[in-house]
Structures are given as C-alpha cells and as structure tokens.
Amino acid sequence: MVNVELGVEKSIAIDVHHHLVHIKSLLPSSSCSTFAKGPKRKASLDVVHKHGPCSLLNNNNSKSRILPTQSNILDLDKERVNYIHSKLLLSSKNNKIDQKLASSANLTAKSGSLIGSANYFVTVGLGTPIRNLSLVFDTGSDLTWTQCQPCSLSCYNQQDDIFDPSMSTSYSNITCTSSDCTQIYAATGRDPRCARLTNACIYKIQYADESFSEGYISQERLTITQTDAIDNFLFGCGQNNQGLFNGSAGLLGLGRHPISFIEQTSQLYNKTFSYCLPSTSSDTGYLTFGATNDSDVKYTPFSNVSNNSSFYGLDIIGISVGGTQLPISSSTFFSGGAIIDSGTIITRLPLTAYVNLRDSFQKGMTKYPIASSFSILDTCYDFSGNEMIFIPKIRFFFRGGVAVELAALGILYAESLDKVCLAFAANEDDSDITIFGNVQQRTLKVVYDVGGGKIGFGSNGCK
Structure with a gap:
C-alpha cells in the first residue's frame, strides 16, 4: 500500500x-494571501476562488454584486449533485435497454454541470489582440464559452469587458454543415441550430439551475500564457446568456468530449493537466497544462x-x-x-x-x-x-x-x-x-x- x-x-x-x-x-x-501562488511552470494559471479576496470579480472596481451566502452555495451544490445523478441514471438506463438505441437516441438531458456552484476560475486570453477573460473551470463540462458582443438578446454583468469578435482579426464562425457543428449535441445535450441568413452554427447549453448560454460556435485564438496559444480553438460565442455566473465571463470546459479544452489541445499538452485548489478562498492555487x-x-x-x-x-x-x-x-x-x-x-x-x-x-x-x-x-x-x-x-x-x-x-x-x-x-x-x-x-x-x-x-x- x-x-x-x-x-x-x-x-x-x-x-x-x-x-x-x-x-x-x-x-x-x-485579504489575499500571496505566498501560495503555485509552481510557475510553462503553462500554469493562477486559480482563485470566485467569492474570495483574491478574485478580481470582487475588487473595488467591480460592478455591484450580492455574494451568495454559504447556505445558498450549498443549495446550488445539492442541485448540481442531483443533476449529475439523474444524467448518469438516464444514460445507464438507456444503456441497459438497448446499446444501439442509447448511442443514437436524442436524449433530453442538459449539460451535467451547474455553473452556479463551480467555485474556481482562471484568466485566459482570447482573440487578436488579446482580451483577458475570467472563466470558471469545470471538469464536468465540455464546451468552453464566453459572452460576446453585441449581446443580441441578453448578457449578464461580468467583471471583464465582454468579448467583441468584430475587434479580433483571428475570429471566425463555424458553418452548419461543418463536422464541428454536428458534434455539438453530444457536448451540450441539444441539437445545434442554423442561422438562416449566415449559415452559422448556433449552440445552446442549459445548466441544472436553468442558467444558460446561447450563441455561435466559433473559432478563435486562445492564449494560455505568453508562450502558449492555440489557434482555431472551438468555443461558444454567447449572444444570449442568463443565470448564476457571478461576474465570470463564462466557462472553460475540461471534460472528456472531443470539443473540450483537453481534447482540442491534445497535441500541445498530451491530454494532461493538473491543479491545486487553495485551502481557503483567500489563498491561491494553480491550473497547469502538460505533463x-x-x-x-x-x-x-x-x-x-x-x-x-x-x-x-x-x-x-x-x-x-x-x-x-x-x-x-x-x-x-x-x-x-x-x-x-x-x-x-x-x-x-x-x-x-x-x-x-x-x-x-x-x-x-x-x-x-x-x-x-x-x-x-x-x-x-x-x-x-x-x-x-x-x-x-x-x-x-x-x-x-x-x-x-x-x-x-x-x-x-x-x-x-x-x-x-x-x-x-x-x-x-x-x-x-x-x-x-x-x-x-x-x-x-x-x-x-x-x-x-x-x-x-x-x-x-x-x-
């Protein structure tokens, strides 16, 4: 042993x-402790608790936010767990009934994530030139997404400036006929739609607390550190977003689906990542990609x-x-x-x-x-x-x-x-x-x- x-x-x-x-x-x-910053490796990001003093979401310049109570947080945690149970139970039942049917059935399950209870986020860069965004990271989610201008329907308040794809030279939409569009269902639990005029692929992901993001499946340059950037990274550019996102700009999906960050960066990081979650919300941990x-x-x-x-x-x-x-x-x-x-x-x-x-x-x-x-x-x-x-x-x-x-x-x-x-x-x-x-x-x-x-x-x- x-x-x-x-x-x-x-x-x-x-x-x-x-x-x-x-x-x-x-x-x-x-106050934020600075002694626990984690190893400064090649592709390492600081991890902070979104409700703690290390969080930029809580600094003096942030938009007014009412922080959830500990009871609120645990209530959200209960909802996340209930949904994980139900999603896996549905998958298991379909598997027992008929293996073929289960693999092709249009299940009505939503994403197995409840973003309202996800506690930790990292800051990454998106676009050319780079725009820094604070994203909750979640090993139980696959699709990475952020809010995007012009927020054609709705955007919630976030700490960072909302990403504007029109200001980036490396942004492009994915068409409805692309294989990247057809695989969205398995990552979101919903069939993609097609924009009538532009033929752009539209996703919608809804979480167990009824929070959701809807927008375009797009490609963009994602920057992790000064030396590590991923071109043509697939992500959701959200035009309609509502829910318990607590000032973060969106989500970094670290699940196992082909559209997840881990799979998309497999050539760079060999499907390996590590993290340390800090002991309290006033300390700092890290998220590192690579061996x-x-x-x-x-x-x-x-x-x-x-x-x-x-x-x-x-x-x-x-x-x-x-x-x-x-x-x-x-x-x-x-x-x-x-x-x-x-x-x-x-x-x-x-x-x-x-x-x-x-x-x-x-x-x-x-x-x-x-x-x-x-x-x-x-x-x-x-x-x-x-x-x-x-x-x-x-x-x-x-x-x-x-x-x-x-x-x-x-x-x-x-x-x-x-x-x-x-x-x-x-x-x-x-x-x-x-x-x-x-x-x-x-x-x-x-x-x-x-x-x-x-x-x-x-x-x-x-x-």
Whole structure:
C-alpha cells in the first residue's frame, strides 16, 4: 500500500492519526494571501476562488454584486449533485435497454454541470489582440464559452469587458454543415441550430439551475500564457446568456468530449493537466497544462462511469478515520461508481459509507460542543471557545494501492466558528454515484493523465 501523506500548511500533525488545527485557519482572511501562488511552470494559471479576496470579480472596481451566502452555495451544490445523478441514471438506463438505441437516441438531458456552484476560475486570453477573460473551470463540462458582443438578446454583468469578435482579426464562425457543428449535441445535450441568413452554427447549453448560454460556435485564438496559444480553438460565442455566473465571463470546459479544452489541445499538452485548489478562498492555487514530473504523485486508473464520457471516474476501495479502517465493503462504492468533480463542493458518499464515516468521526470529537445541522451537513460543532482543535485524519483508498490523506481543511466546512461541519454528505442510497468534491481536494496536487488513463494525487500541491 502506497501512502500519500497530504497535509495543510495551516494544520500541524500531532500524531499519525490526528490533525491539530488552528481555529483562525478555518475561515478565509479578508485579504489575499500571496505566498501560495503555485509552481510557475510553462503553462500554469493562477486559480482563485470566485467569492474570495483574491478574485478580481470582487475588487473595488467591480460592478455591484450580492455574494451568495454559504447556505445558498450549498443549495446550488445539492442541485448540481442531483443533476449529475439523474444524467448518469438516464444514460445507464438507456444503456441497459438497448446499446444501439442509447448511442443514437436524442436524449433530453442538459449539460451535467451547474455553473452556479463551480467555485474556481482562471484568466485566459482570447482573440487578436488579446482580451483577458475570467472563466470558471469545470471538469464536468465540455464546451468552453464566453459572452460576446453585441449581446443580441441578453448578457449578464461580468467583471471583464465582454468579448467583441468584430475587434479580433483571428475570429471566425463555424458553418452548419461543418463536422464541428454536428458534434455539438453530444457536448451540450441539444441539437445545434442554423442561422438562416449566415449559415452559422448556433449552440445552446442549459445548466441544472436553468442558467444558460446561447450563441455561435466559433473559432478563435486562445492564449494560455505568453508562450502558449492555440489557434482555431472551438468555443461558444454567447449572444444570449442568463443565470448564476457571478461576474465570470463564462466557462472553460475540461471534460472528456472531443470539443473540450483537453481534447482540442491534445497535441500541445498530451491530454494532461493538473491543479491545486487553495485551502481557503483567500489563498491561491494553480491550473497547469502538460505533463508533471512530480515524483510524489501516486496514480490510480480512471474507471468507466456509466455510458457518459464527460466525467472522470474513480475506483474507491475504502476509507479510514483516525487510523481505523471503516467496515465498508468495496462493493458499496462499486454499486453506483464514483467520479471526481471540480465543481461539486461537498463529497457525496453512499449512505452506508457516510453513516460509518460520520459515526466514527463523531467518536473522535466528543470533547467539542455540538452545533445544529447546516444545510446538507448534519455533523457540526461549535469551536468558538477554542484556539486549536484536534480532529481525526481521514484517508481515502483507491484502486492500485493508493492511499490519500485529506488535508484538515478538506475535512471541515465552516459557516462560522460556532458552526463548523464535517464536509461530507450522504446520497439517498448506495446505488447513487459517489462524488469526490472540491473541498476534499483542497491543497492536493491532482494530476489528470487522460491519455494515460489515470489520475494522480500528491501532497502540499499549492506550495
């Protein structure tokens, strides 16, 4: 068994089975921390939380925005998870009924993403000359899109200037007869339409919270860094956009469909990317494209998830709490399968696994006052009278002998110091898919080797 020791710079291991956590580290600072900028590799972008002080979306010059409450955010997270479950269930049922029918059927499913709950964004350049855009990145979405002038129907408020294709010398529309147009259905769940006068390909993508973007499928020069640019990158140039986008300019799709960023840049980055999500919203992580040479990264193979190619599957073998392996059969996780998702906040576990994890965690926390439940989180504590707390470590075990120890701030979710909760929730039953969410991924070095069919985890990734 390979053991990957994964800690947080704001927690101290008091023994091999517990974290010592400074209470102040549970909530973000009011100012942006600059020490955790991530490795400055060839194609690396800073990752920031869209609601934190590092976000340009929240600076003093931004348009007035009302930030969502923690309860609002978790409500959106619940909707995203419900939709992922329903989309995969629909795919699975069609697959069981008839393999041929499933592959050709016009399913009514929308995109498997809920952008309102996706927390993290990066800044990229689009067009010639370059226009910088802040895009939410999402491993559960495929189509990259941004709002475009002249916003013929509707555009929401965003921090960046809205992209104007008429001002770029490298922009072009895709025609309806192009093969690039015909493949849009699989990425959006909707058939493309054709502009009557211009023969331009029109997409529409709608998310589980009824947010949507509609516009032209186009080609443009996408700039990642000063040395890395992709010509003729396919993206959605949105003319009609509404929903919970929170000031970002659109979305960067990191899924597995041929139109995704990962597939379109396969010759440049060999279908490999990695990221580190910061410990709090006042810290900074990174998103890097291309191979990593980090020797401490341990890999587990991707698993197949239903008949859907957008999500990245995992095989979870077991979980331990405070050094004790939980009495959960690996078949509990295999029943519904598992994915890793950058846009889901709270990890969802099979009901049997969650009850075991929760009960074991509670046994290690009896010295702390219990607080009332919070949204989808039912195990909460009042830490307001403490300077430091002790919490049991939690490890996940994946196929291939990989053990991943969660950071302290990958175990807890704080609404306030008097309401800090275990950052896990239960599915309705064991047949629903397990989702390894972004709280649990905090500070981990997560490496997606899509071409190699594997995903890796390493320690202290944001340093």
